[in-house]
Amino acid sequence: MRLWIRDPLAIMAQSARGGIVVEDGRITELVPSGGRPENHDGIFDASRHVVLPGLINTHHHFYQTLTRANPAAINKELFPWLKALYPIWAGLTPEALRLATRLALTELMMSGCTTASDHQYVFPRGLEHALDIQAEEALALGMRMTLNRGSMNLSIKDGGLPPDSVVQDADTILADCERVIARYHDQSEGAMLQVALAPCSPFSVTKELMAGTAELAKRCGCRLHTHLSETNDEDAFCRATFGCRPVDYLEDVGWLSDNVWLAHGIHFDDGEMQRLGNAGVGVAHCPASNMLLASGQCRTLELEAAGVTVGLGVDGSASNDNSNMMEGVRQALLLNRLRYGAAAVTHHDVLRWATEGSASCLGRSDIGRIAIGMQADLALFTLDELRFSGAGDPLAALVLCGAHRADRVMIKGRWTVEDGIPVGIDVAKLRHEHGAIAKLFAEAA
Numbered sequence: 001m002r003l004w005i006r007d008p009l010a011i012m013a014q015s016a017r018g019g020i021v022v023e024d025g026r027i028t029e030l031v032p033s034g035g036r037p038e039n040h041d042g043i044f045d046a047s048r049h050v051v052l053p054g055l056i057n058t059h060h061h062f063y064q065t066l067t068r069a070n071p072a073a074i075n076k077e078l079f080p081w082l083k084a085l086y087p088i089w090a091g092l093t094p095e096a097l098r099l100a101t102r103l104a105l106t107e108l109m110m111s112g113c114t115t116a117s118d119h120q121y122v123f124p125r126g127l128e129h130a131l132d133i134q135a136e137e138a139l140a141l142g143m144r145m146t147l148n149r150g151s152m153n154l155s156i157k158d159g160g161l162p163p164d165s166v167v168q169d170a171d172t173i174l175a176d177c178e179r180v181i182a183r184y185h186d187q188s189e190g191a192m193l194q195v196a197l198a199p200c201s202p203f204s205v206t207k208e209l210m211a212g213t214a215e216l217a218k219r220c221g222c223r224l225h226t227h228l229s230e231t232n233d234e235d236a237f238c239r240a241t242f243g244c245r246p247v248d249y250l251e252d253v254g255w256l257s258d259n260v261w262l263a264h265g266i267h268f269d270d271g272e273m274q275r276l277g278n279a280g281v282g283v284a285h286c287p288a289s290n291m292l293l294a295s296g297q298c299r300t301l302e303l304e305a306a307g308v309t310v311g312l313g314v315d316g317s318a319s320n321d322n323s324n325m326m327e328g329v330r331q332a333l334l335l336n337r338l339r340y341g342a343a344a345v346t347h348h349d350v351l352r353w354a355t356e357g358s359a360s361c362l363g364r365s366d367i368g369r370i371a372i373g374m375q376a377d378l379a380l381f382t383l384d385e386l387r388f389s390g391a392g393d394p395l396a397a398l399v400l401c402g403a404h405r406a407d408r409v410m411i412k413g414r415w416t417v418e419d420g421i422p423v424g425i426d427v428a429k430l431r432h433e434h435g436a437i438a439k440l441f442a443e444a445a
């Protein structure tokens with residue numbers, strides 16, 4: 001089947017003004033303005049649609065959809081926020097994680113996201129198969145995913161921040177990392193599932209586990225992810241505990257490497273940014289979370305100038321508190337304009353971060369762009385709502401007027417959202433089931 005997505009209102013590919021042809025899950029032809037493809041078996045009329053490469057979310061914690069706007073945690077900065085939430089997250093069960101994953105993936109997909117990277121780092125007793133649950137849910141929805149095998153092994157009694165109830169020992173963690181890599185890490189082009197290893201943060205993981213995880217990732221050809229340089233509290237923790245700043249710590253544990261992307265990356269100095277750029281490290285910029293937790297402002301343009309790839313993340317749903325990628329694109333524009341001025345950061349820049357930049361953070365060259373040979377992952381938005389009425393430039397309008405819901409989403413050549421509705425998902429039922437289980441977490445606060 002060769003499907004011609006014909007004559008889009010606008011498209012994020014200069015040479016495809018007449019649309020694109022999708023075949024066997026990939027983009028096989030770009031059609032110039034006024035042109036027709038060589039041949040096709042079907043047509044989707046995109047004359048009402050702005051067509052983007054599917055958005056790619058580089059950082060999330062799906063389980064946190066169960067503790068959105070939790071009274072115990074709202075209006076706090078990162079450390080007190082975490083201390084309030086860890087004991088609640090200790091109640092995470094397989095069923096709760098399943099519903100949280102299904103809900104977060106559906107919410108992301110409805111916002112135009114086609115690939116999601118989830119940092120699952122709490123493993124209370126009974127949740128040993130967390131990543132298997134997440135893999136099942138992603139495959140059932142047809143969503144591409146990087147499963148991050150997160151970890152914490154430094155609890156309060158050893159000088160860390162989390163309580164014992166949410167940490168595991170290093171041997172258990174590394175054994176499970178090996179297991180999930182063997183089972184889910186698909187390095188082939190067009191992979192639906194990949195695995196990254198993701199010790200949580202300097203204040204919740206030992207240096208030995210950081211170093212051991214880096215060795216394992218190198219041996220297995222997978223990527224590394226962690227929270228770094230998110231807050232001044234973290235910086236103070238690193239100085240007090242390791243006698244150095246977070247980037248020195250990163251180097252010490254063998255993480256200054258091109259298979260690494262970091263969540264947040266806010267408080268680097270110029271020299272540190274250059275060291276990260278020279279090493280080929282990426283940064284997942286999470287504007288909503290950084291504003292909500294008052295963590296600070298990522299120096300995106302200086303990072304890019306130093307050679308660091310910038311991608312976008314919505315971050316966990318207890319510090320956003322939604323999972324809307326398109327809203328994240330707008331938040332990135334607004335926040336970065338405040339720092340750099342109106343001309344320095346455009347809608348093209350923030351859309352590039354959410355697509356190409358994010359793909360690069362996840363180590364993928366087969367998604368994130370509309371080009372021949374790329375996977376057919378697309379997000380199509382209409383401008384039919386009141387908020388767009390009167391808009392001039394359709395691509396700019398998506399970001400400036402605040403698009404938040406895709407009309408159509410395609411992943412690997414298959415429509416997964418049609419007329420704004422996720423295919424095969426009963427959204428009302430999902431909302432009811434997730435809401436019921438989340439209520440138990442609210443009551444535990």
Ligand SMILES: Nc1nc2[nH]c(O)nc2c(=O)[nH]1
Pocket residue numbers: 061078082200201204227230289315316319
């Ligand atoms: N924004 C967040 N930062 C974090 N650091 C850490 O250790 N956990 C988190 C988290 O859940 N969100």
